[in-house]
Amino acid sequence: MTDSSVLVGALNQVGEVDWNPILDSSVFVKQLPVEKLAWMLEKMCLTRYFEEKAEELYTRGLVHGTMHLSIGMEASPVGSIAALEPEDFIIHHHRGHGHTIAKGANIVTMMGEFLGKEPGYCRGRGGSMHIADVSDGNMGATGIVGGGIPIATGIGLALQMRKSPQILLSYFGDGSTNEGAFHEALNMASVWDLPIVFICDNNKYGMSMDFRHSMNVEYISTRAASYGMPGISIDGNDVLTVYQVVSQAIGRARSGKGPTLVENVSYRWRGHSKSDRNLYRTQDEIEDWMNRCPIKRFKQLLLTSQVMREDEIEAIDRAAKQTIDDAAEAAILMPEPTPENMEDEVYAP
Amino acid sequence: MSENTKREITYLEAVREAMVQEMRRNPEVFLIGEDIGVYGGAFGVSKGMLEEFGPERVRETPISEEGIAGAAVGAALMGMRPIMEIMFMDFATLAMDQLVNQAAKMRFMLGGAVSVPMVCRAPAGSGTGAAAQHSQCLEAWFVHTPGIKVVSPSNAYDAKGLLISSIRDNNPVFFIEHKLLYRTKASVPEEVYAIPFGKAKVVREGSDLTLLSYSIMVPRALEAAAKLAEEGIQVEVVDLCSLKPLDTETIVQSVSKTGRVLIVHEAPVTGGFGGELAAVIAESEAFDYLDAPIRRLAGRNIPIPYNRTLERASVPQVEDIEKAARALAREGR
Numbered sequence: 097m098t099d100s101s102v103l104v105g106a107l108n109q110v111g112e113v114d115w116n117p118i119l120d121s122s123v124f125v126k127q128l129p130v131e132k133l134a135w136m137l138e139k140m141c142l143t144r145y146f147e148e149k150a151e152e153l154y155t156r157g158l159v160h161g162t163m164h165l166s167i168g169m170e171a172s173p174v175g176s177i178a179a180l181e182p183e184d185f186i187i188h189h190h191r192g193h194g195h196t197i198a199k200g201a202n203i204v205t206m207m208g209e210f211l212g213k214e215p216g217y218c219r220g221r222g223g224s225m226h227i228a229d230v231s232d233g234n235m236g237a238t239g240i241v242g243g244g245i246p247i248a249t250g251i252g253l254a255l256q257m258r259k260s261p262q263i264l265l266s267y268f269g270d271g272s273t274n275e276g277a278f279h280e281a282l283n284m285a286s287v288w289d290l291p292i293v294f295i296c297d298n299n300k301y302g303m304s305m306d307f308r309h310s311m312n313v314e315y316i317s318t319r320a321a322s323y324g325m326p327g328i329s330i331d332g333n334d335v336l337t338v339y340q341v342v343s344q345a346i347g348r349a350r351s352g353k354g355p356t357l358v359e360n361v362s363y364r365w366r367g368h369s370k371s372d373r374n375l376y377r378t379q380d381e382i383e384d385w386m387n388r389c390p391i392k393r394f395k396q397l398l399l400t401s402q403v404m405r406e407d408e409i410e411a412i413d414r415a416a417k418q419t420i421d422d423a424a425e426a427a428i429l430m431p432e433p434t435p436e437n438m439e440d441e442v443y444a445p
Numbered sequence: 446m447s448e449n450t451k452r453e454i455t456y457l458e459a460v461r462e463a464m465v466q467e468m469r470r471n472p473e474v475f476l477i478g479e480d481i482g483v484y485g486g487a488f489g490v491s492k493g494m495l496e497e498f499g500p501e502r503v504r505e506t507p508i509s510e511e512g513i514a515g516a517a518v519g520a521a522l523m524g525m526r527p528i529m530e531i532m533f534m535d536f537a538t539l540a541m542d543q544l545v546n547q548a549a550k551m552r553f554m555l556g557g558a559v560s561v562p563m564v565c566r567a568p569a570g571s572g573t574g575a576a577a578q579h580s581q582c583l584e585a586w587f588v589h590t591p592g593i594k595v596v597s598p599s600n601a602y603d604a605k606g607l608l609i610s611s612i613r614d615n616n617p618v619f620f621i622e623h624k625l626l627y628r629t630k631a632s633v634p635e636e637v638y639a640i641p642f643g644k645a646k647v648v649r650e651g652s653d654l655t656l657l658s659y660s661i662m663v664p665r666a667l668e669a670a671a672k673l674a675e676e677g678i679q680v681e682v683v684d685l686c687s688l689k690p691l692d693t694e695t696i697v698q699s700v701s702k703t704g705r706v707l708i709v710h711e712a713p714v715t716g717g718f719g720g721e722l723a724a725v726i727a728e729s730e731a732f733d734y735l736d737a738p739i740r741r742l743a744g745r746n747i748p749i750p751y752n753r754t755l756e757r758a759s760v761p762q763v764e765d766i767e768k769a770a771r772a773l774a775r776e777g778r
């Protein structure tokens with residue numbers, strides 16, 4: 097693929113697809129209803145505050161297990177899920193708070209699960225890494241890197257066999273694309289034209305490994321070529337670019353044209369999990385990416401394009417913070433589960 | 446006793462020391478796995494090793510467990526002695542083909558023409574709130590696979606000596622570490638020493654019942670035994686150390702002496718290694734000496750839950766061992 101054939105607004109692109117032009121966000125922002133924009137801002141703020149609260153609760157010793165924060169990566173789940181219909185599905189991975197919130201999770205129930213409480217989404221059995229809301233099409237997160245990708249193919253297969261109009265977004269990290277599961281799953285999904293959009297949240301690292309040391313391609317979307325699937329890499333910190341591109345990929349999936357691999361290039365500000373001494377990267381790099389904060393950028397865009405006033409933006413932000421504070425208080429008071437009959441839960445009746 | 450033998454180090458340091466000393470001694474030994482370089486491994490086991498041995502021999506890989514295992518098998522076939530690290534024992538499932546169908550079978554299948562001298566190290570076990578996919582003890586699967594040896598040390602001293610033997614062994618060895626043991630200390634000699642496989646240890650002598658165990662359950666059993674001793678119940682605690690090969694002689698001797706046996710492990714009871722131990726005892730001459738049925742105390746038949754209380758309730762704790770041992774000591778009297 098030569099540079100000249102690369103779509104403006106895309107960082108990389110493979111496959112024979114006619115993408116509609118990706119409009120500059122300062123133009124596109126005027127084409128969306130303000131409610132949609134407000135929804136995006138709200139979900140991004142909720143995600144940020146949820147995770148800041150998660151950190152705080154962890155520091156206060158209220159969390160038993162581990163957690164993986166996506167602070168700095170909020171645009172990818174929000175921009176892509178904004179393009180879904182409510183009946184559609186998502187399946188994601190260990191760094192999945194943002195996906196869960198964007199899909200519409202009840203924040204209190206989610207916080208309850210984070211704290212391992214009985215009224216939590218998984219009744220305290222799953223924790224941060226496994227929050228799911230199956231009744232709302234959130235098929236959950238796996239702690240096995242890459243483990244969710246073949247399951248996505250299975251969900252897509254079922255949707256196709258049932259001639260359903262629904263589609264699925266399958267999320268995973270850059271590191272997971274080095275698992276055999278990625279290869280097997282994308283190949284099958286492509287061969288069968290399944291209604292899936294595969295979304296790689298490339299945050300530059302798999303734990304301590306710089307993704308450039310774990311693969312010899314600059315863009316993960318390049319890998320789509322070996323499955324005969326279109327692939328595209330974009331600025332994953334620009335929520336409206338994510339929205340535009342994923343919308344088109346969803347269109348392909350829904351019309352039976354098969355899957356697309358979208359790589360949302362972003363960055364993880366925090367350590368890999370609960371603790372991390374950042375020995376594998378520089379402070380400069382972290383700060384550089386903190387300056388590209390997807391939330392700040394979006395707020396700025398809304399303001400400069402005059403689609404929202406500062407007080408409207410701040411009201412959304414404040415309300416999100418309040419929601420999270422209230423949820424944490426409520427979750428702390430929730431009852432703990434009891435261990436008596438756990439054997440009864442292992443098999444379906 | 447020399448100064449050296451009094452040196453106390455952690456289980457984690459003992460594992461590292463065994464690797465470091467063997468790597469210094471033998472250029473064919475190398476470590477391969479995820480995040481084992483600057484990060485030092487998920488639990489810090491390989492901290493500092495990259496600095497000493499460089500990226501060639503502290504070989505970081507993409508997140509590709511089957512690839513790691515395959516690379517280890519291939520290198521071992523060529524006469525190298527790879528130590529592969531699986532970040533959590535749960536992820537060994539992704540490497541199962543290479544470990545079970547390839548590494549384990551190759552020597553036999555090729556009529557003895559090759560050997561596969563490799564070690565697969567992995568931390569097992571619950572207790573860290575990591576939930577169902579990061580907490581398992583999967584030893585039974587590997588014990589069930591002819592061609593693989595399985596060791597599961599319970600303390601720093603054994604960890605060092607058994608790992609050195611694992612590295613020197615000419616077969617695939619699954620070396621099971623336990624996350625909750627990493628910070629425990631024991632006196633460990635600085636010099637290189639190897640502990641032979643297939644030797645169990647009577648770590649506490651007693652006359653009323655035998656408690657068979659390994660890994661994290663050994664320190665728990667010892668704690669329970671100490672409490673029971675105050676009540677006048679004398680528990681003999683046997684640390685199996687290596688599960689395959691298994692020291693049936695020590696087991697049979699101890700059970701024949703006490704006439705009662707409680708088998709304790711963390712993995713779920715059904716299909717667990719305890720069933721094999723029970724069968725070994727039932728088939729041996731120790732059967733004639735039994736004064737009570739063989740008893741097992743093991744993990745419940747459930748995935749490990751996240752919540753702290755549920756997690757604790759899923760696997761034997763000291764108080765559970767105490768209770769089960771007390772009941773067995775009285776049974777049939």
Ligand SMILES: Cc1ncc(C[n+]2csc(CCOP(=O)(O)OP(=O)(O)O)c2C)c(N)n1
Nearest residue numbers: 191239240241269270271272301302303536
């Ligand atoms: C099969 C498997 N191997 C290793 C791990 C340990 N681990 C958890 S997350 C992670 C990094 C994953 O990187 P990436 O896919 O880029 O996702 P990110 O954490 O960056 O969001 C690793 C190695 C795991 N959970 N599962």
Ligand SMILES: [Mg+2]
Nearest residue numbers: 269270301302
């Ligand atoms: Mg990553």
